Amino acid sequence: MLARHTLSSLLVTALVLAACKRGGAEDATSSSSGGVDAGGFDKSALLRAFGQCALDTYRDFETSAVELDASAARAVTEGTPAASDAARESWKKSIDAWQRAELFGFGPAALTTSPGGRDLRDPIYAWPLLNRCVIDQQLLDKVYDKPELATALVNSRGLGAAEYLLFYEGSDNACPATATMNSSGEWAALGAVEIATRKRAYARAIAADTLARSHELVAAWDPARGNFVAKLASAGPGSVFVSQQMAFNAVSNAFFYIDDFVKNMKLGKPAGFNPGCAAPPCVADVESPWAHRSKEHLKNNLVGFDRLLRGCQADGEGLGWDDLLTAVGDAALAKKLTAALGVSRGLLDALKEPTLEADLVTDAAGVKALYDSLRVIVVLLKTEFISVLDLELPKRVEGDND
Amino acid sequence: MTERASVTRPRLEALADRLAAVKPAGALVAFRVALGLLVSVSALRFLAYGWVDELFVKPTFFFTYWGFGWVKPLPAAGMHALFVGLAVLGVCFAAGFLYRAVALLLFVAFAYVQLLDVTNWLNHYYLVSLLLLLSATMPLGRAASVDAWLRPQTKLDAFPAWCTYLLRFQVGIVYVYAGLAKATSDWLLHAEPLNIWLSARTGMPVIGAIFDERWAAYAFSWAGFLFDTFIVAFLLWKRTRAYAYVVVLFFHAMTFLLFPIGLFPFIMCASALVFMSPTWPSTALTLVSSPRARARARSPLPTASSPRVHPALIAVAASFCLLQLLIPLRHHLYGGNVLWHEQGMRFSWKVMVREKNGSITYIVESQRAHRTWYVSPHKYLTDRQERELATQPDLVLQLAHRVRDDFHAQGHDDVTVRVEAIVSLNGRAGAPMIDPSVDLVPIEDGLTKASWILPEPQGPPIHLRPAWSAARLASRSGS
Known part of the structure; x- marks a missing residue:
């Protein structure tokens, strides 16, 4: 008798779950363009x-x-x-x-x-x-x-x-x-x-x-x-991004350009902070060895970073990561990121030589300060930013978890 | 003394008799089939998704378990063959073909894979390893199996009760300790990390709408705590067993839908089968089978006992159980918050209890060369390994030694290796996890308390407020 109850209970549960899953998928498809979530x-x-x-x-x-x-x-x-x-x-x-x-x-x-x-x-x-x-x-x-x-x-x-x-x-x-x-x-x-x-x-x-x-x-x-704009905005079941979280992860992955590319390869490597440079500075390792635009490249990278962080319009207006952080209750992190970015941009502007190559030679301390300020940004991204928004670090292999 | 011995002996004998009593084989056969098939599916997933290459071929550095540094991966072809072997062995295990040898081989192969790299640690793989080990000691292949078909004289209709008790104990340990691991202020008072996890899933169909609500995080936190801590009691009690199993299915279905936890829910649902009535498979079969089969199923239950369990074996089993009871508690010896320092974290069934992320940079200095290098773990690790490293101090130490060795090889044999390890636990502001002034070069890993790990940050975790509050207030004031 009890076993029969068990079986019928299992059957009902399975049906309910299956129905929920089907219904859920349909609901999501129909509401995916709505956009405003419960919050x-x-x-x-x-x-x-x-x-x-x-x-x-x-x-x-x-x-x-x-x-x-x-x-x-x-x-x-x-x-x-x-x-x-x-x-x-x-x-x-x-x-x-x-x-x-x-x-x-x-x-x-x-x-x-x-x-x-x-x-x-x-x-x-x-x-x-x-x-x-x-x-x-x-x-x-x-x-x-x-x-x-x-x-x-x-x-x-x-x-x-x-x-x-x-x-x-x-x-x-x-x-x-x-x-x-x-x-x-x-x-x-x-x-x-x-x-x-x-x-x-x-x-x-x-x-x-x-x-x-x-x-x-x-x-x-x-x-x-x-119209990839719409594809990104309508992330959800049936879309290119099967969930909003996956879409946010994709944008977040791109945001991490500031780590490996900007901090490590564009600055750390020629400055000799990373292994691979026998006798620092290694000016041959700068990004733009012929046009000598490496410093401008860094500045423009930070402009792009700012657009994602604060918004794309003038003076950081428009929606950006900072708005999401503020909305979920971590305005402090939004401020910390904004401030850290400001420090980096200020230190970059403070490098007085016409080229990064020259700065590497004449103002090692200034370059080091810039590098450290970028490390601050990266640490914030890898710790609080990832945690609060439950994002994943770039290029993680999918796998089981518990 | 003599009197006490005379009282103890009948008790031991009664225990031995109870352990030797037999129970119908159905439930454990179902468990064997489910476990074997899940191992096969798991192995096939690794092959199909390219995880064998990602986890065992692509990495150039592997983190070893303390005392198991000698365990090394096979070449690529060998690793692929091993996983094919696991899939085949899983099917053989499920079918009860050459059961004892297969069970033992499966345990060894599965455990070997788990020991290759600490960053692959998953609680449920540890559970599978233990279940395979226990299964290898049991005659689970002598009923409804190929072995029984090939050698009818070995066939059993019932298994000794100790098999059921031991498996129930093992699975019960997992649930109860997973529940107790949630008895923290972060989990119960601040609803973290559920608050973080659910807030990121508001786009989920149907139920996602409530995930921005703070009460939802509390409800899920407390439900998880109560479920894990008490479900075993309800599974053990005959009157509530069926309903409890339905709850098990519902709970794990929810976790499957909410989180990327792979086969974990399936493994737990299969494992919980050991709590079911020993006759449930035959009862289930009667509902879908012919009248003749039903009559056969109504045949009297076996009542005989199996040979009495040797006291030495009881002692071994008791020791195993004692270890399983004590190992998860060992983190108390270290003091502090195990979720922060991680000493005693593994093998303790602390399942999904923290949101922890970190940033690691090794700072290598050579006085002789007047140089300071900032070494990213990315130079040595895959992205997945790097993420695991960033929150686990013993792994940070292992890689520090590899960094040291590399610099030594380059002629910088005077280097110090310090680490900037900033970690955020449950959304708290990042804090140093490892003392940045400590040179990790001379430090060896061990079981003693690590003085180079800094205390956890004080204060509550992040409180994510419902994202609607500002907008809703604005709309209210607008109206």
């Missing part, structure tokens, strides 16, 4: 704000890519120093815009293994992946004149390669002397003028490719086309 803080609106901010940032970049494409073309057709200078200035505007976009590595810009990822970041800017020897080899082979450029390794195209091609005026190459191009004398036979001409042509091809990529990226986010 009244509109998490969907925040996700939409993140998406809109990404789109606006990419549009800025697209505008600059148009200018770069035009000026790189002029540099080829005119071949004058003035035209080359104009192309360089356009590259600076493009890379500035892109450095702000680096923080938005979620959705289509992310790797294809991420939700909605289409791997659109690396073809535009693959740093730290850059191989000067491969670029030189392709310059010799005139790959830039062939369709293969679009599928060439990302370490030989994008804005990183364009920097080398536009700013480095030497006629040497980075391949070993034993490489065929050197041992056969093919490279030497080109001559300085031809090398310069080919560099301009290569840069022009990259600018065109970068423009096409920027169109692709903007189209992916544009409400009139791919």
Whole structure:
């Protein structure tokens, strides 16, 4: 008798649970566009704000890519120093815009293994992946004149390669002397003028490719086309992001660009704080060794970080992580992050030399202070930020838990 | 003395008789099948999701258990083969094929996998290891099994009662200690970390709507505490057993829906089967079988006893039980908050009781080279390992020694290795977990209290307020 009760109880439970799950899925689908959760803080609106901010940032970049494409073309057709200078200035505007976009590595810009990822970041800017020897080899082979450029390794195209091609005026190459191009004398036979001409042509091809990529990226986010803004905002069952939490995790992962990329690779490595630099400073390890824009890159990265933290509009208006933190009751953390970011930006501005390379040599203490201030931000992110919002650190392998 | 002995002996004999009494085999057969299949499914999940590579092939550094530093992973092909083997062995275990050997082999293989890297520690894998070990000592393969089919003379219709008691004890320990682990101010008075976890799941269909409400966090916290602490009592009591098991199913279904805890709910639901009436499978079968089968099922229950259990074996079993009782309590010897210092945390059934995140940076200094390096654990670890490292001091110490060894190898044999370990427990502001002034180079891991671990931060955990308060107040004032 008792066992029969047990069985019937189990059956009822199973049916209830199954019904709940089905009903839940249907409810979620129908309400996924609603956005306002029970708490009244509109998490969907925040996700939409993140998406809109990404789109606006990419549009800025697209505008600059148009200018770069035009000026790189002029540099080829005119071949004058003035035209080359104009192309360089356009590259600076493009890379500035892109450095702000680096923080938005979620959705289509992310790797294809991420939700909605289409791997659109690396073809535009693959740093730290850059191989000067491969670029030189392709310059010799005139790959830039062939369709293969679009599928060439990302370490030989994008804005990183364009920097080398536009700013480095030497006629040497980075391949070993034993490489065929050197041992056969093919490279030497080109001559300085031809090398310069080919560099301009290569840069022009990259600018065109970068423009096409920027169109692709903007189209992916544009409400009139791919509308990834809506996909992000409508995170939930049946969507690209099966839950809002997964969407927030994706944005959070991109937010952590400030850790490995900014703190460690862009600053810590050339400053010699990280292992791998035998005799600090290792100025050759800066991000922008030819255009000497490493400091500007850092500044623009922090601008992108600020947009996610405080909001995308002027003076930090608009929805950002700080609004969510405040809404859930941790305004103190929002303030700490904002203050820490302010300190970092202030210390960066306080580096007086025209380039980071020079600062590394003349103001090691200032660079160290900047590095420490970035560590403060990262610690806040890895501890309180992750905890309070129950987020996960980037790239965690999924697994069982208890 | 003689009088006391004469009283004790009948008691021991009575105990031995009780342990040797037999119970119908059905419930434990069901348990065997469920456990074996879950082990198989678990192994297949590892293969299918690429976790074998992620957890055992990709890492270049493995954290070892104290005293088990000699356990090393196999090459990639070997690890894959091992998991295929686990899947096959799980099926054999479930089917009761070559049961004893398979059970022992399964335990050894499963335990080996768990011992490879501390960052893979999961309470429920530890439970599975223990259940496999216990099962290997029991004749669970002699009923409804391939072995019994191949060798009918060995077939049993009933198992000795001690099998049921031992398994019930083991599973009961898990629940009760998991409940007691929740008897903390954070859990009961501040509803943390449930408040954090639920607040992040407001987008969940149907019930997500209440997760921003503070009372929901309290309700879930107290429900979890009461469930874990007392469910065993209700499972043991015949009159409430059936209802209690329904509650078990409901509770674990909820945890499955709410949290990414993989097979844990299934393992616990399967484990709790040991509390059910020994005849429940046959009763269940009668509901769906033919009248003849029903008549067969109504055959009298076995009443005979199995051979009396040797006192030495009783002593071994009692020692095992005593260890299981004491090991989870050992953290009290260290004082402080075990959720913070983690000494005595593992093997203690502290299941899902904390939200803890940390940031670790090793600060390596060489006086001779006049250099200071900041070493990120990321250089050595996978992301998953790094997250586990960041909250567990003994792992921080292990990696510190690896960092030291690397610098020594580079010729910097005078380095000190300190660590900046900032940790947030249940949403509290980050605080140093390890004394940043201590050089970890000469410190060896051990069972004594670690003086280099700093005391936990004082004060309550974060109180996440309902996110609606500001908006609702605004709408009220607007109206």
